[in-house]
Amino acid sequence: MRFRGKVRGFTPSDDLRLDGRSCEDYRYVEVETDVVSNTSGSARVKLGHTDILVGIKAEIGRPKLDRPDKGCLEFFVDCSANATPEFEGRGGEELGTEIANALYRVYDNERSVDLKSLCITPMEHCWILYIDVLLLQCDGNLFDAISLAIKAALFSTKIPKVQMMEDEEGTTEIELSDDPFDCVRLNTENVPCIVTLCKIGQRHVVDATLQEKACSVASLLVSVTSKGTITCVRKIGGGSLDPESIYEMIEVRPPPLNWTQILASTDHATGLAYLGSCGGTAGIAATSQGHWSWLWSSLDSACPLWHLWQSGTSLKSDEPTRLGAAPPSAIIPSEWWCRFVPLVAADLHTWRGRLFQDSQLQEAVSFGI
Amino acid sequence: MAADMRLPAPRKRSTNLPKEHGKHLVAPGDVITTDSGFMRGHGTYMDDEKLVASVAGVVERVNKLICVRPLKTRFNGEVGDVVVGRITEVQQKRWKVETNSRLDSVLLLSSVNLPGGELRRRSSEDELAMREYLQEGDLISAEVQSVFADGALSLHTRSLKYGKLGQGVLVQVSPSLIKRRKTHFHNLTCGASIILGNNGYVWIYPTPAEQNEEAGGFVTNTEPVPLSDREVISRLRNCILALSVHKMLLYDTSILYCYESAFHHQIKDILKPEIMEEIIEETRRRILEQEG
Helix, strand or coil: CCCCCCCCCCCCCCCCCCCCCCCCCCCCEEEEECCCCCCCEEEEEEECCEEEEEEEEEEEECCCCCCCCCCEEEEEEEECCCCCHHHCCCCCHHHHHHHHHHHHHHHCCCCCCCHHHHEEECCCEEEEEEEEEEEEECCCCHHHHHHHHHHHHHHCCEEECEEEEECCCCCEEEEECCCCCCEEECCCCCCCEEEEEEEECCEEEECCCHHHHHHCCEEEEEEECCCCCEEEEEEECCCCCCHHHHHHHHCCCCCCCEEEEECCCCCCCCCEEEEEEECCEEEEEEEECCEEEEEEECCCCCCHHHHHHHCCCCECCCCHHHHCCCCCCCCCCCCCCCCCCCCCCCCCHHHCCCCCCHHHHHHHHHHHC | CCCCEECCCCCCCCCCCCCCCCCCEECCCCEEECCCCCEECCCEEEECCEEEECCCEEEEEECCEEEEEECCCCCCCCCCCEEEEEEEEEECCEEEEECCCCCCEEEEHHHCCCCCCCCCCCCHHHHHCHHHHCCCCCEEEEEEEEECCCCCEEEECCCCCCEECCCCEEEECCHHHECCCCCCEEECCCCEEEEECCCCEEEEEECCCCCCCCCCCCCCCCCCCCHHHHHHHHHHHHHHHHHHHCCCCECHHHHHHHHHHCCCCCHHHHHCHHHHHHHHHHHHHHHHHHHC
């Protein structure tokens, strides 16, 4: 039943929610793997009253045409009618497709699941993992629970070892070993987990219940790996989010910023450019005659945070919240990566359209220092 | 940031529960009696010559009538019950209130206290201004005045203690867990007030500083609630949820004992299974001591 949520008295100084949690606490989670016997991997996650069951089946199929040497993941989300009366009949289909699309986006990353290991013969055979998510009970915070369940299920997935045998006629046959325990496990270290941040009043909360969700105007869905790499940022909900608050939400625990200085090469406009990384997020800030601009960040290109800086907003260099307290120095971060984001900057127009690959930037770094 | 992950554990059955003497518990399909001289009431059906239960509950026998009172059921209201409900619709001359029963309850315009006097005649202007008093989504506390033929309840708020509810927390439990008492409005000593609706809706709110009798039931206080009050209310809410998970009867004494047992735990830890069991054990022990 829909009821209007009114928020009063949710002052920033208090950190107390309805059930006594702070804004950044999760409810207790129960995780169980290998619950479904005839799957390659499965998991069940209970987060408060939210109950998610994930089953993974590994099948041999043809790889996609644009990725001939990689396997793939196929998601299907089923909102069972037992979860809430709204899912009766076809009511749950819309939510199911929305969640499935978000999952495709989150896990479509080279670094999260090693898809190359799922390849058997390039262009011919590969393992396709069909990941089925079943919503048994709905009590808010679906995305977090689903990502936890998928990570646990991938951890427990056993893929049988295959051997390609050549016949006398030249046809290839695939042979699976007879031993059921002779299988390959996936490396799930870098599989991302989704964190949903709901904005209520002036604060954001993590792991919102259904009641808290009814009071929030918009939420931010961030999928992050254990190393701090962000794979997807998505905004859900009808309300609007101030770019300042998005930055505040993502920086839930700001790690220290390490900056590396690179010098602009001659085909760029005047000024110095700084490449920095904050956890796994990298960014380029440039200065031209004392005006700073944040040109590019490795978040999703559709992220509204990027649009804040797109218009060339000036950024003062003594703002500790943005650039970190440490002055730019020649510290090279141990792990950073870059993605292509079209650059639009009023005074540094020649940076537009530049594609940064790992190797290129490493060259630039070693060249500059 | 705290995230507690664990493997699921089987729920423990309490071994030192007092034996319930004389309570005939049945499950659906259980044979109650094979004696054909009984009239069958609610929750039973005839299967061949046997009287079989159709719901899970307690068998009640009144002379020749046998019925089964279910443990988990919708609220069946009786005259005089105090309920906490939510307005779902505003219709001509009445409001529809959701009270966890089979049909939405009805609150007639003539059954509420309007400012300007008790016995004022309800005019058409009152009808048009209904939405200013109670809107969809508002919570009210009311008393059951009568029961319609189809089972719908007719509510009234004709006393100053009933009316629209302001800031507070609503907890929904099963109606069978609310013990029938003389009064359902309590000002607990721990610093909050509570309304135990017979329909399973429990309303926890900060104790009003002074009892303003003139305002009537429709003015709500929207001042921010101080943090200390909110902590008490959150703790009470978790205690009530803990009691309902362990199927203990809810009344002011049991809630107070549970609050005192839970006082030295952190509020968010009360809902963790092992801490919940510890608190409930102590509460059960204290209640037995007090009764026995």
